[in-house]
Amino acid sequence: xxxxxxxxxxxxxxxxxxxxxxxxxxxxxxxxxxxxxxxxxxxxxxxxxxxxxxxxxxxxxxxxxxxxxxxxxxxxxxxxxxxxxxxxxxxxxxxxxxxxxxxxxxxxxxxxxxxxxxxxxxxxxxxxxxxxxxxxxxxxxxxxxxxxxxxxxxxxxxxxxxxxxxxxxxxxxxxxxxxxxxxxxxxxxxxxxxxxxxxxxxxxxxxxxxxxxx
Numbered sequence: 001x002x003x004x005x006x007x008x009x010x011x012x013x014x015x016x017x018x019x020x021x022x023x024x025x026x027x028x029x030x031x032x033x034x035x036x037x038x039x040x041x042x043x044x045x046x047x048x049x050x051x052x053x054x055x056x057x058x059x060x061x062x063x064x065x066x067x068x069x070x071x072x073x074x075x076x077x078x079x080x081x082x083x084x085x086x087x088x089x090x091x092x093x094x095x096x097x098x099x100x101x102x103x104x105x106x107x108x109x110x111x112x113x114x115x116x117x118x119x120x121x122x123x124x125x126x127x128x129x130x131x132x133x134x135x136x137x138x139x140x141x142x143x144x145x146x147x148x149x150x151x152x153x154x155x156x157x158x159x160x161x162x163x164x165x166x167x168x169x170x171x172x173x174x175x176x177x178x179x180x181x182x183x184x185x186x187x188x189x190x191x192x193x194x195x196x197x198x199x200x201x202x203x204x205x206x207x208x209x210x211x212x213x214x
Contacts, residue, residue, distance in 0.1 A: 003028045003198060004122035008087040010165075011127030012158045013149070014137035019184050020127065020193070021085035027194065030081035036064055047148040054098035058107060062091050062114070069118045088118055089170065093160050123200055126165045128177040131155055173206035
């Protein structure tokens with residue numbers, strides 16, 4: 001079976017998006033696109049004071065993501081599989097949590113102008129995880145700018161992701177709950193996820209995969 005041509009991996013902070021994207025890109029011989037989080041100089045300030053620094057942080061993320069996705073339009077997406085560790089439309093999840101009503105109005109005007117010009121994935125893989133797993137992953141990777149993440153923010157973000165993907169219908173969707181599995185350390189867990197990805201042929205609809213931990 002062949003893989004979808006354009007796969008986007010999504011999930012809240014600490015879910016394992018980049019880890020899964022790296023493995024899939026290697027195994028599918030795909031072009032890997034990683035979100036340039038370190039290119040946003042406002043992120044550390046944002047985690048210290050979300051209200052004060054939210055707008056500039058969000059707008060810069062939006063522009064950076066747009067520039068990356070726009071580059072795909074210039075390429076032949078059918079010449080090579082593409083694996084990306086984010087979905088452009090998820091940007092509004094963060095915007096709705098962090099921006100004031102007036103700020104969100106400005107943001108939405110910009111977002112609407114940009115979104116219509118971007119390609120849609122053939123498949124979105126949404127990684128779900130418990131708060132304990134997210135916190136463990138965040139602590140393990142030890143990014144300096146994430147040291148000030150408030151746990152209530154992480155909970156709000158996780159719930160917002162669940163709401164977003166519960167109503168998501170733009171592309172085929174595979175939801176993978178990794179609370180009781182570890183696709184990084186356990187090869188069979190990873191292979192089961194790959195098997196689910198390769199079995200999805202529908203142009204619409206969604207599927208849930210809950211692995212059994214060992």
